[in-house]
Amino acid sequence: MMPADEIRVAHEIQLAHDGAWHTVCRYGDLLPGRGVAVLLRGEQVALFRDRAGELYAVQNYDPFGGAYVLSRGLTGSRGDVPVVFSPMYKQAFDLRTGVCLDEETAPDGTPARLLVWPVRVAPPATR
Amino acid sequence: MHPATAPHRHLVLVGHGMVGQRFLETFHEQAGPGWRVTVLAEEPRPAYDRVHLTSWFSGTTDEELAMCTPEFIAEHGIDLRLGEPATAIDRERREVTTSAGRTLRYDALVLATGSYPFVPPVPGHDADGCHVYRTLDDLAAIKAEAATARTGAVVGGGLLGLEAAGALRALGVRTHVVEFAPRLMALQVDDAGGHLLRRKIEELGVTVHTGAGTEAISAGPDGRVRSMALSDGTELDVDLVVFSAGVRPRDQLARACGLPVGARGGIVVDAACRTEDPHILAIGECAQAADGRVYGLVAPGYAMAETAARQLVAQEGEFTGGDTSTKLKLLGVDVASFGDAHGTTDGALDVVYANSRAGIYKKLVVGSDGRLLGGVLVGDTDDYATLRPLLAGAPLAVPPERLLLPAAAGAGGPAPLPDEAVVCSCHNVSKAVVRQAVADGNTSVPQVKKCTKAGTGCGSCEKLLGTIVSEELAARGVATDRGLCEHFTHTRAELYEIIRVKGITEFSRLIDEHGSGEGCQICKPAVASILAGLANGHILDGEQAALQDTNDHFLANIQRGGSYSVVPRIPGGEITPEGLITIGEIARDFGLYTKITGGQRIDMFGARVDDLPRIWRRLVDAGFESGHAYGKSLRTVKSCVGETWCRYGVQDSVGLAVELELRYRGLRSPHKIKAAVSGCARECAEAQSKDFGVIATAEGWNLYVGGNGGTSPRHADLLAADLDRPTLIRTIDRFLMFYIRTADRLERTAPWVARLDGGLDRLRDVIMNDSLGICADLDELMRRHIAAYEDEWAATLADPDRLRRFVSFVNAPGVPDPAVRFTPERGQIRPVRVAGPRLEVRA
Ligand code: SRM
Ligand SMILES: Cc1cc2nc3c(=O)[nH]c(=O)nc-3n(C[C@H](O)[C@H](O)[C@H](O)COP(=O)(O)OP(=O)(O)OC[C@H]3O[C@@H](n4cnc5c(N)ncnc54)[C@H](O)[C@@H]3O)c2cc1C
Ligand code: SF4
Ligand code: FES
Secondary structure, eight states, rough: OHHHHHHHHTTTEEEEEEEEEEEEEEEEGOOEEEEEEEEEEEEEEEEOOOOTSSSSEEEEEEETTEEEEGGGGGEEEEEEEEEOOOTEEEEEEEETTBBBSSOOOOSSBBBBBOOOOOOOOGGGGOO | OSSOOOOOEEEEEOOHHHHHHHHHHHHHHHHOOTEEEEESSSSSSSBOOOOOOGGGTTTTOOOHHHHHOOHHHHHOOOOEEOOOEEEETTTTTEEETTTTSOOOOEEEEOOOOOOOEEEOOOOTTTTTTTEEOOOOOHHHHHHHTTTTEEEEEEEESSHHHHHHHHHHHHHTTTEEESSSSSTTTTTOOOOOHHHHHHHHHHTTEEEEEESSSSEEEEEOOTTEEEEEEEEEOOOOOOOOEEEEEEEEEEEEHHHHHOOOOOOOOOOEEOOTOOOHHHTTTOOGGGGTTTTTTTOOOOHHHHHHHHHHHHHHHHOOOOOOOOOOOOEOTTOOOOEEEEESSSSSSSTTTEEEETTTTTTTTEEEEEESSSOEEEEESSSTOOOOOOOOOGGGSOOSOOOOOHSSSSHHHHTTOOOOOOSSSSEEEETEHHHHHHHHHHHHOOOHHHHHHHHHHHHSSSOHHHHHHHHHHHHHHHHHOOOOOOSSBBBBSOHHHHHHHHHHHOOOHHHHHHHHHOOHHHHHOHHHHHHHHHHTTTTTTTTTTTGGGSSSSHHEEEEEEEOOGEEEEEEEEEEOOOOOHHHHHHHHHHHHHHTOOOEOOOOEEEEEEEEGGGGGHHHHHHHHHTOOOOOTTSSBEEEEEEEEOOTTTTTTOOOOHHHHHHHHHHHHTTBBBBSSSEEEESTTOOOOGGGGGSSSSEEEESSEEEEEEEEEEEOOBBOOOOEEEEEEEHHHHHHHEEEHHHHHHHOOOOHHHHHHHHHHHHHHHHHHHHHHHTTSSSSHHHHHHHHHHHHHHHHOOHHHOOHHHTTTTTTSSSSTTTTTOOOOOOOEEEEEEOOOOOOOOOOOOOO
């Protein structure tokens, strides 16, 4: 693990929701390349960390699988785009924008796009 | 359908066999709409591939053997009358009568009635249990009989007889071959070749009697064959007899209407395939060709079919003589002969290579002018496809002995083929035509086969075809892309070797050094499986955890709604009452849906991620282990109840299934692996539909490989017969490890075996004869797997770090996922689909 990572292990991860930052876990809870699910005031958010330490947060609901499972998908890249693959039917979603790269519309007719949340490693001052 | 404009001429084809079908194809390629075509067929099904008939026993289906589609019949408006043979021809009135009593007037009549098997008129030849070997119906009858038969005899040791013997053997019947001539395949091979062939056939467990005639067959009081007396005084106890003592042309229709037939049968035709009657043509095995011969092979038949079609349409084309090359398709024995195999041409010289230790005999017949005239290959027919096209071409460019020596000794590789060399003799396709097809954009063997037809006959040229296609592609600078995904240009097998040789244990290092980007859902699990296959510790440890597909990540299969299923291992499907009760209690306590799976075990559905550790705690405490239903790994070894209880069983199939399942449990592989063991040839465990299947015989175990159900079902092929238990297990060990090492991602064993250069024979060579010298390695890999095995669930439960992931929410560990919901159905639960968040797109 890189030294910078070691320093961050205990740092808090925060999601922006309804105009405020909410602490959801510690940096060390995240495995590079995998996700966790977060329950945020009744909403389910899938939170990921990639190998470079970058963080992403999108909705946990998979519009194709019809279930709250995206946090259990594998991450990776499609060209230069960081993506998560649905664990149900393997569609790829752009982690930065939530846009599905494989289909335009979800089975219910809405655009195939996930909600995204701003996410950050909390600056030490806020702790 | 053609509109009825011009007065149509009526063509009647009698016989819808291989040659009849080829005639129809050529005729319709050439003829305009001026013809109306009726086909009278005796058999209840349209033309099928008789040459590959024997493969029906190893699972090739009727559909796969079919040569004519309903679309072909419809497209050309053919009136195909199945099961309605012609019974008489009236040449004066130009009418054919059918068995249904109809009469059809013809403008042209084509006879393609083939042959019938000759049955020597020995006493008892028509007893119950006596069969011939010509049609699909014959094979079905033999198969039904073989289920209860113990010993069979094949009368006739020619090409077909040996094929039939191989088939009987594979059906689990003790088999004798009785041949009148002093050697087997007397027509094709010479004495030395025949001798070696006999040894090889006997190694397969078939008893050979040469120089012996069949005197009489006796039936028991039930009318069924009981024994057979040979001219050398031998008495064989047999309950099944297959006659394969040659064929006779079916020329009765022609004889009855006064058309000339040859001295030994066969409707006499000229080089244009016309009989004495200008309105009647005859083609295929029922005809005696212009050179006075009756050909019993399909290639000359096809050439006659094409000649006849061209004659009818354009009055051109000739057939004066054909190729009689043959290759035996019998399991485990390679024999080929081509051209003037016996060296009867004036001034012909033999060049012989014999290696009796390796069981190889090869002979080439070379003319005084240096041209290749023919040859015989026994034990190693790899060169058949390259030698045959050199027949009667230019004088050989290299000394003939160079062509015979094993590749390593005869430096310089195979002789380059000239463009005009005929690569596929069944369809008369030259190398130039194959090269042109590649130039036209057909870049794979299947595409080339489709557009040139090469390789779609007897199949013996397929390997050469592959070589020519790849050479041509390479010459054109086309690279064949088998890369895993956008992140790796390597195949799975190449990555396996890189990881093994460099001792890589982390995905990061692999992708940084040998790939690009961050990876994806294709390469990550594939690499995870390779790492696990090389016994790199628990799959949830370190970086490996980040690679697993969600199923492996939670050691359970994700299901509708996001719940998981739980499948404990139940080796061989054997379970105690206590085991059943434990599973029942756990399912009841956690409110899970239960079902017996198709894999002879029990699946519990509807578990939330949070519940998985608690459910498994109870299972592990009761002695259960992970069933790996979530992994690309060994699934189940199904069993039938076997000898212990079943009154027909001959071995302990449950015991072996349990042993195999425990041996290979947890073995990660390119795709899932399924297996089964049956206690006798009745095959209640369906072992022939598995990646590897074992069927008990009186002497040991038959091992089948490369079968599967699923999307493209395929029956497994017999790899080896009557193995003892240690040999059986060692062979399966190597089969699995060789597969794991070299297969592509998500490639099951069937396509993998098919893709192996040399197919099943090659596989046998590598894992049974150690032709690559890797068996010690394969054995060592399996030993390591067995030594390193631990139950993934027990290990997970013992480690708090691994358990941490089994929560629904990282920030609310005690809260179960409220979105996983169920409703009752038939007394159990079923998942309910839930709605997602309303989409309001944020910037
Ligand atoms: C549970 C079960 C159905 C049942 O209720 O009986 C089942 C369920 C699934 N099968 Fe199966 N198959 C089940 C027996 C079979 C069988 C029968 C057998 O094993 O004898 C076959 C045909 C035999 C074969 O595989 O050759 C079978 C052929 C498939 C295939 C097609 C494989 C192929 O090569 O074409 C898939 C898809 C795949 O693996 O890519 C598949 C995939 C699946 C998956 C993994 C699909 C998925 O991704 O969810 C299902 C997982 C269910 C789960 O969570 O446990 N399942 N599946 C059976 C579990 C057997 C077991 O105890 O492990
Ligand atoms: C097991 C086996 C393996 C073989 N292996 C090879 C091989 O490796 N290489 C090779 O070159 N050849 C092989 N052959 C031979 C090859 O199959 C024949 O040469 C080929 O089938 C001949 O085709 P055909 O159309 O002349 O005859 P067939 O395919 O026999 O077709 C004749 C058809 O006419 C029908 N018929 C007969 N009388 C009538 C009637 N009065 N009215 C209507 N229909 C009628 C018959 O029922 C039959 O369906 C093999 C044959 C067998 C049985
Ligand atoms: S396969 Fe097994 S169960 Fe079936 S009949 Fe044979 S021994 Fe009995
Ligand atoms: S030689 Fe028979 S298919 Fe090509």
